[in-house]
Amino acid sequence: SRQIAAPTGPERSCKSWLTEAPLRMLMNNLHPDVAERPEDLVVYGGIGRAARDWECFDAIVETLQRLEETQTLLVQSGKPVGVFETHKDAPRVLIANSNLVPAWANWEHFNELDRKGLMMYGQMTAGSWIYIGSQGIVQGTYETFVEAGRQHYDGELKGRWILTAGLGGMGGAQPLAATLAGACSLNIECQQSRIDFRLRTRYLDEQAEDLDDALARIERYTAEGKAVSIGLCANAADVLPELIKRGVKPDMVTDQTSAHDPLHGYLPSGWTWDAYVERGQREPEAVVMAAKRSMAVHVQAMLDFQAMGVPTFDYGNNIRQMAMEEGVDNAFDFPGFVPAYIRPLFCQGIGPFRWAALSGDPEDIYKTDQKVKELIPDDPHLHNWLDMARERISFQGLPARICWVGLKDRARLGQAFNEMVRNGELKAPVVIGRDHLDSGSVASPNRETESMMDGSDAVSDWPLLNALLNTAGGATWVSLHHGGGVGMGYSQHAGVVIVCDGSDDAHTRLGRVLRNDPGTGVMRHADAGYEIAKECARENDLDLPMLDK
Amino acid sequence: SRQIAAPTGPERSCKSWLTEAPLRMLMNNLHPDVAERPEDLVVYGGIGRAARDWECFDAIVETLQRLEETQTLLVQSGKPVGVFETHKDAPRVLIANSNLVPAWANWEHFNELDRKGLMMYGQMTAGSWIYIGSQGIVQGTYETFVEAGRQHYDGELKGRWILTAGLGGMGGAQPLAATLAGACSLNIECQQSRIDFRLRTRYLDEQAEDLDDALARIERYTAEGKAVSIGLCANAADVLPELIKRGVKPDMVTDQTSAHDPLHGYLPSGWTWDAYVERGQREPEAVVMAAKRSMAVHVQAMLDFQAMGVPTFDYGNNIRQMAMEEGVDNAFDFPGFVPAYIRPLFCQGIGPFRWAALSGDPEDIYKTDQKVKELIPDDPHLHNWLDMARERISFQGLPARICWVGLKDRARLGQAFNEMVRNGELKAPVVIGRDHLDSGSVASPNRETESMMDGSDAVSDWPLLNALLNTAGGATWVSLHHGGGVGMGYSQHAGVVIVCDGSDDAHTRLGRVLRNDPGTGVMRHADAGYEIAKECARENDLDLPMLDK
Ligand SMILES: NC(=O)c1ccc[n+]([C@@H]2O[C@H](COP(=O)([O-])OP(=O)(O)OC[C@H]3O[C@@H](n4cnc5c(N)ncnc54)[C@H](O)[C@@H]3O)[C@@H](O)[C@H]2O)c1
Ligand SMILES: NC(=O)c1ccc[n+]([C@@H]2O[C@H](COP(=O)([O-])OP(=O)(O)OC[C@H]3O[C@@H](n4cnc5c(N)ncnc54)[C@H](O)[C@@H]3O)[C@@H](O)[C@H]2O)c1
CATH class of the missing domain: 3.40.1770.10 (Urocanase superfamily)
Structure with a gap:
């Protein structure tokens, strides 16, 4: 499969830096160190893509290379659909990704169009070519943890620990941000490959063997006042209720699984990731249902932590909405991170x-x-x-x-x-x-x-x-x-x-x-x-x- | 209440024509001859407004009058919210009206925001200041008839006749459009007052006494090659099946009764309009049922015309949907006007x-x-x-x-x-x-x-x-x-x-x-x-x- 890396240095293959720049940034989004699944053009956030497919990618590149200083390229859901005359002070590229008329704006319809090759999920910076890897969210996460520390712990996170899940493209920033903010963290992630990747890039310090081991490490490091991040390969929908059952009380709880996309981003309890991917292609409805049922359990545990007095917040993955649709009526009792801190x-x-x-x-x-x-x-x-x-x-x-x-x-x-x-x-x-x-x-x-x-x-x-x-x-x-x-x-x-x-x-x-x-x-x-x-x-x-x- | 009319002539109150123009067109949308309810800033199409309220209207006018040649005014649902530096080749006004995140994009949520003063319904050309009155409807209908003529009759509608119903606000443009396109038309309308209004404004040429008289006139005028429009006061759900029974074959069939609203816009067969209105208040469900039953008969006759080889199309009033809900499974066998002709x-x-x-x-x-x-x-x-x-x-x-x-x-x-x-x-x-x-x-x-x-x-x-x-x-x-x-x-x-x-x-x-x-x-x-x-x-x-x- 293809390996993409942006050209570097002062030489251009495009006619100006205004077209060389989008070319490099598109390619950079697909760099193996940047993208989560570059072979599928997936940059981050579930199925957030940089271009609709390889044919479209090539056509974007070719078009940028020939684009004049007074022309503008239009990109529709990752496909280069037109070049029009504008002027030198106009944008060189205009992009619209994943937009649907509201009454049809749901995953079912989107997935149908996606399968037909008519659409692409652009996430936020995947399809708009300004994703820069996990650093992008490290500072935001850091600011959020620090502000939460200010509000709840007099600005001191030393000896405290944060419970969260998801070590994907964005969520993988959490352990490092917690460390920078001075806290320990327990990071639940169901795919070993994601944990490996975070260990390798030094975003995550250690991996625990199981939950007991994880809790022992947390206890030791918080007691020592050391800000160490610990990964645990498990399903959050299992671990959180188990922690509630054991009466374990973290100092802060949040989550960054890809709950916003139940078909591709949230592993149902008891499933393997491979089975999840495979069944998702055959029986999408059943898989979505299973994922949402697990999210309901997950959110219920988060609500239980909140009831114990633990600062608990949603980290922008829409898990509360999913749980509410599954019957957790008070899912929105814990706040989102924006109104709370940003x-x-x-x-x-x-x-x-x-x-x-x-x-x-x-x-x-x-x-x-x-x-x-x-x-x-x-x-x-x-x-x-x-x-x-x-x-x-x-x-x-x-x-x-x-x-x-x-x-x-x-x-x-x-x-x-x-x-x-x-x-x-x-x-x-x-x-x-x-x-x-x-x-x-x-x-x-x-x-x-x-x-x-x-x-x-x-x-x-x-x-x-x-x-x-x-x-x-x-x-x-x-x-x-x-x-x-x-x-x-x-x-x-x-x-x-x-x-x-x-x-x-x-x-x-x-x-x-x-x-x-x-x-x-x-x-x-x-x-x-x-x-x-x-x-x-x-x-x-x-x-x-x-x-x- | 205030009376607005656009200034005319070559003198400006704004600094350039690029700002004088939106000022005049905003005001023109609220001219008493243009707007349906100018006192409420309603231009057309239900509650389509030109500005959110009078305070916003005044602020838009003031801002346009002071706007420089390199500035751009932002209008959010009819309210002027910001002025920013751009450049001379940029738009002078950028407008976003009535936009809602899809999951909240319904009338209930919109109405709530509208009541709070946070939003405005912009329709299409009301909030974007380029409505020009009913000329637009006549032309759209004319184009549809002409294109149908091109497709089915080699571009020649002379000696042909169109069968339709409904002479309301929009539908009343049909007879004039048919005449302009060169065709005769038989326009069934169940309210005499609507026929009178269209005769008075010269949108409709003549009224027939009964169906026999109407068909005789159609026969005469088509033979003479004259494009005359004929009104018939009757119920379309009776007339169409009768025509089928008699084997009468029009050259085109459509409909613009308000079938989209069975409670207020479609008279059931055998009812008077007064009884329809009166019973609609007492027993809405029964009335809706009766209206939809008649629509099923109406659509069945349209299908029969189509089976006879008559070009037949839906004119955007949703009558196919209603008939389908009443058991006419193949209601969508005849196309909508856009896929067919536009x-x-x-x-x-x-x-x-x-x-x-x-x-x-x-x-x-x-x-x-x-x-x-x-x-x-x-x-x-x-x-x-x-x-x-x-x-x-x-x-x-x-x-x-x-x-x-x-x-x-x-x-x-x-x-x-x-x-x-x-x-x-x-x-x-x-x-x-x-x-x-x-x-x-x-x-x-x-x-x-x-x-x-x-x-x-x-x-x-x-x-x-x-x-x-x-x-x-x-x-x-x-x-x-x-x-x-x-x-x-x-x-x-x-x-x-x-x-x-x-x-x-x-x-x-x-x-x-x-x-x-x-x-x-x-x-x-x-x-x-x-x-x-x-x-x-x-x-x-x-x-x-x-x-x-
Ligand atoms: N707060 C913000 O500013 C912000 C920013 C970006 C993304 N997000 C949201 O955060 C979420 C994560 O984004 P991402 O880019 O990291 O997505 P991602 O898909 O790359 O990563 C999600 C991770 O969650 C893991 N996972 C899924 N189900 C699990 C389960 N039941 N238990 C444990 N782990 C599980 C997956 O294996 C994957 O590694 C998304 O919903 C995204 O929209 C929020
Ligand atoms: N092309 C488009 O997309 C487009 C444009 C405008 C309107 N429309 C649709 O066309 C329809 C008509 O719009 P309007 O503004 O003229 O509505 P309207 O309510 O003003 O007029 C409807 C007319 O139909 C008559 N009528 C009702 N039932 C009848 C029956 N059984 N037999 C004979 N006449 C009957 C009524 O008396 C009334 O005069 C609407 O459904 C509207 O949504 C479509």
């Missing part, structure tokens, strides 16, 4: 800002790390993150960095990186993007927009405006997806990536796009009534016509 | 193209009519439409014209109009737009995308790409809506309007946008496998990377 950041446009070095040279990222410290000198927390990230996180594919910053910083960082490209400090251009999970780019009532102050959780005008505005502002590529994170029917969201090629044009566009994009997040939260957002809008001179009406 | 047009990017004269002067429209004839000299149907429209259809609000043209013509018409503005032939700029019901701009599985060849009816990536591309191309305003036409949950669609202000910039943008916009329609249908679309793509040099793969 929303105040979103109100300031702060979210998972990221960049990648097209040179392929780690030094380029270290230099940008240094630039960030220079430009934001007064944030020790941020400096600490950059240091720890450099030390503990290996790059996957193209060197990249994630760093949660907001409206007041993104544009000036972007323009500074562009200057570094211009003056030769960096060896090649840099791309700047973010997750779709960001302040102004998503409507997802079970995750990012859960429990909005004004009840506007399900209003998806906002991410659509975000995509339209980023297109108008001159981002390099823009994407509109459906169903990322929480699955078909439950979210709509937009992505943006912009290239720093060192040119004056890039400088101007970066100034617009990296202000407008987080600006829509502040706008959306101000409109919902959040005071922090209103203040942030005023401090940053956002023009919101009805702000004070 | 799709071949959509395959060529042909759809409800329209423009309005910001001068307010009807002469400007007559001059553009003339220009269209000049530029498309070889299309007698189009010339016929333009002549008849001028003669038979009164302007409502700003003078406007609708005219179904496609990929090969839109851009050159737009650039010609721009030239007419530049050289002073027209007294002020013109705006060019279209309905959201168009070739590349909508996903609506019960209407525009019913029975797509490849089964991609519900895939809404397409309208999203359409909106993104029109934004990238430099349209003046772009909109993304949900739920227009068929209601919440059942459609997603995009709008576009572009201004001809006579400038070189406008010339360039018109060339892009008016090619790209219908181009996405051709692309979407070519991707679905339609040969006509593939040919059209080749003839017009569309760049579709996987067209031949």
Whole structure:
């Protein structure tokens, strides 16, 4: 099977960096160190793909290589469907993935279209070519654990332990994030291969032989005040109820199995993974039912932990919804991580800002790390993150960095990186993007927009405006997806990536796009009534016509 | 209550025509001759609004008046929420109306948000400021009849007659459209008041006394080759079976009773309208049953006509569904009007193209009519439409014209109009737009995308790409809506309007946008496998990377 790796260095096969960049980032998404199942074009998050199939992948590559500076490529669910004349300040690629008319927006219909070769699941950054491996979620997870520690344990996680499950593309960031936050963690994962991968990349410290062994290790390390992460190969739907039965009390409970996709992402209790995959092809309905029944058991145990006083939260995999559909009426009694810990950041446009070095040279990222410290000198927390990230996180594919910053910083960082490209400090251009999970780019009532102050959780005008505005502002590529994170029917969201090629044009566009994009997040939260957002809008001179009406 | 009318003439209150145009078109949508309930900001189609409320309306107007040439206003469900820096080739307004995350995309949730003041129903052209009154309905119906004539009668409807029913708000356009298409028509309508209204407005020519009289008139006029429309006050569920019994064979059969709403829109056989209304309040279930039983009889007769070889089609009123529920298993044997007649047009990017004269002067429209004839000299149907429209259809609000043209013509018409503005032939700029019901701009599985060849009816990536591309191309305003036409949950669609202000910039943008916009329609249908679309793509040099793969 094919092995893909992005070209590196200063030579291009495309006509400009604005087309070379999406080419490299598409390929980078499929790099064996980045993608979960590159042979199937699956990047992460269940079946989140970078392109619909290999024929489409090849056609995208060919088209990018011939694309002119005033043309725009349209990609429909991972297939390159058209090239149209636009202009130099327009995006070079426009992407719409997995979008379905609402009454048909469910997994059954999607899977039918997927089987027919008419659709592809884009997840968030898989089909929009700005996935950067597990680092992408490490900082978000770290921030979440730290904030939870602040709220529940006076900011001290030493001697505490976190119980979670799922060591996949995203979930695999949990053990490292817990360690960085100072806590031990018990990470349940049903596939040994996933545990192996996390041990190899140093995201996970050790594997326990069984539950007793795991608990013994936890007891020892918490007593010693050491932040060690422990993997356990088992089914979470078995382990959690067992822990409840034994009266074991973790200090925090969450979950990152791929519960959003019961057909591909959640192993029913008592099944092997192979049987799950195989039967899924033959009898999808039965498999979905079995998976959801196990999720109900899993969520019930999480509710029991909450009742014991353990801080328990949903980590954005829609497991509460699935359990509710299976009869767990109070599944939503424990909160999502956004309203619990992340929303105040979103109100300031702060979210998972990221960049990648097209040179392929780690030094380029270290230099940008240094630039960030220079430009934001007064944030020790941020400096600490950059240091720890450099030390503990290996790059996957193209060197990249994630760093949660907001409206007041993104544009000036972007323009500074562009200057570094211009003056030769960096060896090649840099791309700047973010997750779709960001302040102004998503409507997802079970995750990012859960429990909005004004009840506007399900209003998806906002991410659509975000995509339209980023297109108008001159981002390099823009994407509109459906169903990322929480699955078909439950979210709509937009992505943006912009290239720093060192040119004056890039400088101007970066100034617009990296202000407008987080600006829509502040706008959306101000409109919902959040005071922090209103203040942030005023401090940053956002023009919101009805702000004070 | 307030009375709104768009300013006319060459003086502006905004800083450029690119902002004056949306201002005038917003106001035009609320003109008392255009809007159905202007006092509530309702333009058409139930509760389709132009702005969320009067405060929002005022704020939109104020913001447009101060908007700079490099700024873009964002409108979220009829509320102006932000102004951002973009550039001169970006849209001046970006609109997202009524969009909901799919799992919440239903009338209950929408109504709740609407009551809270968080949302607005934008229908198709109400919230996107390009509604032009009932001219649009006449033309759509005309095109349908003409296309049916092309397919079944070598393009000649002279001496032919159409059998239909329903002379309500939409259905009342049928007799006029049939006449314009050159055919006689027999229009069954059970309420005398509806027939009187259509006689008065000259949409209907004559009323017959009874069925024998009606058939005698039809015989006479078809023999004479005259296109006369005849009304008959009767119940369609009685008349159609009687015609079958007599062996009468019309040349085309359809129906526009309000069958979609059996409680309010379809009179059961043997009932008076008053009894129907009165009993509907007391015993809704019984009334619905009676109505649906009659629909089954009605549809059975339509099937019988089809079996006799008469071209028979559903006109978007859901009567097949109702009959099927009443046991007519093969109700869907006759097709809907889109797959039958409109799709071949959509395959060529042909759809409800329209423009309005910001001068307010009807002469400007007559001059553009003339220009269209000049530029498309070889299309007698189009010339016929333009002549008849001028003669038979009164302007409502700003003078406007609708005219179904496609990929090969839109851009050159737009650039010609721009030239007419530049050289002073027209007294002020013109705006060019279209309905959201168009070739590349909508996903609506019960209407525009019913029975797509490849089964991609519900895939809404397409309208999203359409909106993104029109934004990238430099349209003046772009909109993304949900739920227009068929209601919440059942459609997603995009709008576009572009201004001809006579400038070189406008010339360039018109060339892009008016090619790209219908181009996405051709692309979407070519991707679905339609040969006509593939040919059209080749003839017009569309760049579709996987067209031949
Ligand atoms: N909170 C966030 O910001 C955020 C971000 C990204 C993803 N997510 C969500 O987190 C989930 C995980 O994402 P991912 O990319 O890691 O997915 P993934 O599919 O790569 O990994 C899921 C892992 O869960 C394991 N698993 C499945 N069922 C299990 C069970 N019953 N017991 C133990 N392990 C089980 C699988 O073996 C797999 O390794 C998804 O639902 C995703 O949408 C949340
Ligand atoms: N092409 C489209 O997609 C499209 C466009 C517009 C309307 N429609 C559909 O067409 C239908 C008509 O729309 P409208 O706005 O004219 O509705 P309307 O309610 O204003 O008119 C319906 C008319 O049918 C008459 N009628 C009812 N039962 C009858 C019977 N048994 N025999 C004879 N006449 C009868 C009524 O008296 C009324 O005048 C609706 O179902 C609408 O959804 C489809």
